[in-house]
Amino acid sequence: xxxxxxxxxxxxxxxxxxxxxxxxxxxxxxxxxxxxxxxxxxxxxxxxxxxxxxxxxxxxxxxxxxxxxxxxxxxxxxxxxxxxxxxxxxxxxxxxxxxxxxxxxxxxxxxxxxxxxxxxxxxxxxxxxxxxxxxxxxxxxxxxxxxxxxxxxxxxxxxxxxxxxxxxxxxxxxxxxxxxxxxxxxxxxxxxxxxxxxxxxxxxxxxxxxxxxxxxxxxxxxxxxxxxxxxxxxxxxxxxxxxxxxxxxxxxxxxxxxxxxxxxxxxxxxxxxxxxxxxxxxxxxxxxxxxxxxxxxxxxxxxxxxxxxxxxxxxxxxxxxxxxxxxxxxxxxxxxxxxxxxxxxxxxxxxxxxxxxxxxxxxxxxxxxxxxxxxxxxxxxxxxxxxxxxxxxxxxxxxxxxxxxxxxxxxxxxxxxxxxxxxxxxxxxxxxxxxxxx
Amino acid sequence: xxxxxxxxxxxxxxxxxxxxxxxxxxxxxxxxxxxxxxxxxxxxxxxxxxxxxxxxxxxxxxxxxxxxxxxxxxxxxxxxxxxxxxxxxxxxxxxxxxxxxxxxxxxxxxxxxxxxxxxxxxxxxxxxxxxxxxxxxxxxxxxxxxxxxxxxxxxxxxxxxxxxxxxxxxxxxxxxxxxxxxxxxxxxxxxxxxxxxxxxxxxxxxxxxxxxxxxxxxxxxxxxxxxxxxxxxxxxxxxxxxxxxxxxxxxxxxxxxxxxxxxxxxxxxxxxxxxxxxxxxxxxxxxxxxxxx
Numbered sequence: 001x002x003x004x005x006x007x008x009x010x011x012x013x014x015x016x017x018x019x020x021x022x023x024x025x026x027x028x029x030x031x032x033x034x035x036x037x038x039x040x041x042x043x044x045x046x047x048x049x050x051x052x053x054x055x056x057x058x059x060x061x062x063x064x065x066x067x068x069x070x071x072x073x074x075x076x077x078x079x080x081x082x083x084x085x086x087x088x089x090x091x092x093x094x095x096x097x098x099x100x101x102x103x104x105x106x107x108x109x110x111x112x113x114x115x116x117x118x119x120x121x122x123x124x125x126x127x128x129x130x131x132x133x134x135x136x137x138x139x140x141x142x143x144x145x146x147x148x149x150x151x152x153x154x155x156x157x158x159x160x161x162x163x164x165x166x167x168x169x170x171x172x173x174x175x176x177x178x179x180x181x182x183x184x185x186x187x188x189x190x191x192x193x194x195x196x197x198x199x200x201x202x203x204x205x206x207x208x209x210x211x212x213x214x215x216x217x218x219x220x221x222x223x224x225x226x227x228x229x230x231x232x233x234x235x236x237x238x239x240x241x242x243x244x245x246x247x248x249x250x251x252x253x254x255x256x257x258x259x260x261x262x263x264x265x266x267x268x269x270x271x272x273x274x275x276x277x278x279x280x281x282x283x284x285x286x287x288x289x290x291x292x293x294x295x296x297x298x299x300x301x302x303x304x305x306x307x308x309x310x311x312x313x314x315x316x317x318x319x320x321x322x323x324x325x326x327x328x329x330x331x332x333x334x335x336x337x338x339x340x341x342x343x344x345x346x347x348x349x350x351x352x353x354x355x356x357x358x359x360x361x362x363x364x365x366x367x368x369x370x371x372x373x374x375x376x377x378x379x380x381x382x383x384x385x386x387x388x389x390x391x392x393x394x395x396x397x398x399x400x401x402x403x404x405x406x407x408x409x410x411x412x413x414x415x416x417x418x419x420x421x422x423x424x425x426x427x428x429x430x431x432x433x434x435x436x437x438x
Numbered sequence: 439x440x441x442x443x444x445x446x447x448x449x450x451x452x453x454x455x456x457x458x459x460x461x462x463x464x465x466x467x468x469x470x471x472x473x474x475x476x477x478x479x480x481x482x483x484x485x486x487x488x489x490x491x492x493x494x495x496x497x498x499x500x501x502x503x504x505x506x507x508x509x510x511x512x513x514x515x516x517x518x519x520x521x522x523x524x525x526x527x528x529x530x531x532x533x534x535x536x537x538x539x540x541x542x543x544x545x546x547x548x549x550x551x552x553x554x555x556x557x558x559x560x561x562x563x564x565x566x567x568x569x570x571x572x573x574x575x576x577x578x579x580x581x582x583x584x585x586x587x588x589x590x591x592x593x594x595x596x597x598x599x600x601x602x603x604x605x606x607x608x609x610x611x612x613x614x615x616x617x618x619x620x621x622x623x624x625x626x627x628x629x630x631x632x633x634x635x636x637x638x639x640x641x642x643x644x645x646x647x648x649x650x651x652x653x654x655x656x657x658x659x660x661x662x663x664x665x666x667x668x669x670x671x672x673x674x675x676x677x678x679x680x681x682x683x684x685x686x687x688x689x690x691x692x693x694x695x696x697x698x699x700x701x702x703x704x705x706x707x708x709x710x711x712x713x714x715x716x717x718x719x720x721x722x723x724x725x726x727x728x729x730x731x
Binding site for chain 2: 004011012027038058077357373
């Protein structure tokens with residue numbers, strides 16, 4: 001099989017992993033350190049596919065042969081996709097060739113499970129080792145680890161990689177048992193605990209040594225870990241996803257949780273519905289995730305706690321607006337007086353504009369014209385705020401029909417469900433842009 | 439009214455602005471413009487008759503944040519940039535508005551931040567969309583040689599060149615653009631005047647592998663062309679080897695997705711006598727008995 005055909009199969013096999021970050025690495029570059037490449041700045045997306053996802057890394061599987069039978073996965077043993085396998089040398093030279101042409105920030109390497117966890121992990125680690133040690137590659141490397149792999153292999157993976165990850169895939173153990181019988185949430189979280197300890201330890205050593213890093217010392221270790229959950233493959237509600245994510249952020253210190261709408265695959269399993277991916281739900285989960293991480297929301301506040309929609313995000317409006325509509329007693333908020341944590345709760349105000357308002361109001365009172373100049377989403381914001389020359393009509397906030405004002409026109413909503421988010425929803429804060437770490 | 443000509447770069451504006459500030463020339467008495475190519479600077483003759491009392495520029499402590507902002511704004515191609523920057527400089531110093539940059543809703547501050555952001559975006563897109571093509575190697579040094587063509591929206595080649603030096607220090611490269619070209623030979627960065635597109639190679643042997651990758655990483659079941667165009671504006675497409683694939687991938691997406699949905703699903707398959715799978719099964723059974731984690 002020629003290289004082109006292998007690349008076709010093994011990139012196709014890797015595309016259901018949404019992780020794309022290439023930021024947050026240790027700073028280094030070939031001008032100061034020798035070798036090839038640089039990392040540590042903002043992530044760069046070198047291209048975009050028509051699915052709207054960025055291409056920042058060469059994302060491949062080393063092999064898509066797999067022992068496991070995870071029903072959501074195109075590479076499970078019962079699937080009939082064509083199989084291929086890169087040699088270590090092929091994966092290495094492809095990475096370097098793409099990198100030197102400025103096509104990618106580095107490599108994202110995963111693999112089907114062949115023989116056993118350790119054998120598979122060893123192959124993955126070999127690619128990273130060759131790149132780092134033989135070719136002096138300083139670009140970004142993201143490695144997938146396997147919870148059952150032995151600690152020494154995970155340790156070596158972490159020393160070569162900038163990001164390591166393992167996907168928990170589904171938010172609840174019972175779903176995993178049904179759809180991914182080989183996997184275990186408990187083992188995944190235990191492995192993440194170990195990785196977290198190592199990340200923290202290396203970070204502490206780096207800040208102690210500051211500037212005098214050796215190339216091989218124990219302070220050289222991945223700077224973050226992430227995971228992915230598939231949305232719409234099981235019957236878990238949004239609250240289940242968000243609770244799991246919140247736990248992972250708190251306990252395992254994850255940098256990112258990716259949400260990937262379950263997507264039809266070329267050879268689907270009889271255990272799963274084959275239907276259009278729930279893209280809007282995925283988008284709302286990202287927005288809610290942003291509220292958890294940057295807006296000071298508690299996980300319990302994000303979805304209704306009672307009523308018909310318990311545990312579910314409102315698909316028609318963003319989760320911050322939905323929260324505001326459920327908690328009208330908190331509003332209106334005075335933008336000239338309220339503290340930061342209150343401003344962050346105002347629909348239509350993003351983190352950056354909150355900072356600008358705080359800094360600006362020390363010099364002069366905030367007026368409507370200021371909000372216009374900052375390009376705040378006024379239609380969302382005005383019913384909830386007081387500024388020097390604006391007070392929302394009381395009956396406006398209490399009205400039964402307030403929510404309806406925020407609904408997109410019917411035909412636009414259909415459009416959003418079927419194909420893509422309208423650019424106005426996609427651009428507003430908080431965005432669910434999956435491609436970048438803050 | 440005096441006219442100050444600037445040689446289209448931040449350093450030159452800084453010199454001119456310093457002279458004007460020292461001479462006490464208020465922004466409403468000055469016109470700023472880009473020096474026509476090759477013309478001598480005209481400032482020397484602009485003696486300030488009606489100037490406000492001259493003073494030493496060193497009396498003014500200009501915040502570092504403003505100088506960093508100005509360096510970016512200076513790369514913008516809009517002709518208003520020099521006047522805007524000088525007005526802000528004046529307000530910061532002679533105008534007594536030392537905390538101007540904290541006035542996040544001030545029109546000048548917003549305008550300058552917006553221009554800087556546009557330049558920043560262009561810088562970022564250049565880092566993303568420069569495509570090096572291999573043109574051979576240096577037989578003496580043994581170093582590989584690469585050439586790229588790029589069309590930036592603003593004058594960012596000098597601002598951005600160090601990024602490419604840091605990343606690709608081990609290869610010889612040139613980035614050609616219509617206005618200015620940057621070159622790295624392993625020792626130093628240098629710059630030459632702009633070149634036509636025809637001076638750069640059109641592709642190399644790897645383009646086809648890259649297109650294969652692009653085709654395969656695309657998921658036809660989630661077409662989101664708006665999101666793609668927002669991040670990869672069409673103006674960049676003509677220099678991207680993968681861009682011609684967008685039309686065909688988009689056109690076939692719904693047919694491919696329907697094909698996947700219509701295909702009869704496959705039943706699960708029992709794992710065949712593998713010691714590792716048996717071990718996992720035992721572990722999972724034990725965990726299940728122990729209750730939820």
